Amino acid sequence: MKAIRDKLQRWLINRVWYVHPVQVLLVQAALPVCLQTLAHAAKPSTKRLHLRNLFMDGRRYHLMPWKDGFRLNSTSRLPWRRGHGRVASVLTGTCSEVTADITRIDLRARMTLPFFLDIFLLPGWMSLLLIFGPLPLPFAVGASLLLLLLSWLWHRYNAMLQATDMMYFVQVALDDLPAATLDQLPPGQPNVVEADFRQQWEKFYDEQRRKH
Helix, strand or coil, rough: CCHHHHHHHHHHHHHHCCEEEEEEEECCCCHHHHHHHHHHCCCHHHHHHHHHHHHHHCCEEEEEECCCEEEEECCCEEECCEEEECCCCEEEEEEEECCCCCCEEEEEEEEECHHHHHHHHHHHHHHHHHHCCCHHHHHHHHHHHHHHHHHHHHHHHHHHHHHHHHHHHHHHHHCCCCCCCCCCHHHCCCCCCHHHHHHHHHHHHHHHHHHC
C-alpha cells in the first residue's frame, strides 16, 4: 500500500507541479565557465547574432546563479498589452562536477507558486456564484469542476511553453562550449559485470565440487 501511495504521490507532483521532464547536459567546462556563458547569453547583443532566435517575441531571460547551479525565469511580450507577461515557470539547474573539466547539469522545471495558486482564483470565484445561484446543485458542481480543469490545463500549457523555451535557451547557449564525452570500454571487451559474475560463479562451482 505504501508503494502505491508513494507512486501516486510522485505521479501527482509530476503532473501538477513539474511541467517538463528532467534534462541532463554534460559540458566540458567548469561550473563558473558555464554560469558565465549563460549570463552572457541571457543579454541580447549584436556580438552574438547566432542567438537572436532566442529573443523572438521580446523574450527575456533572468538568470540567478547560486553555489551549485542556477535558476532561470523567462518572460515574453504580449501582443494585446504593453509590457511582458507573467513568469509561469522556473527552471532549476543543479550542477555537479564529474571530473575537473566536465560539469553535469540537471535541468528541471516547475510552476512558480503564484502562477500555481492562480489556477484556483477564477474557478473558485465562479464556483461560489454557481453553487449559491439558482442552478441545480449537480450542474453547478459539474460546471465548477470543468472550470477548474480548464484553468489547470491553460496554466500548465503556458508553464510548459516557458519551460521548453528555457530548456532550449540553456542548450543553445552552452553549445558554444565543447560537449563532454565520457570514457567508454573499447569495442569487443567483455562486460565488466558479466566478467565478475562469471568469475564468482566459477569460484562457487569449484567450492561445491570440492565439498562433494
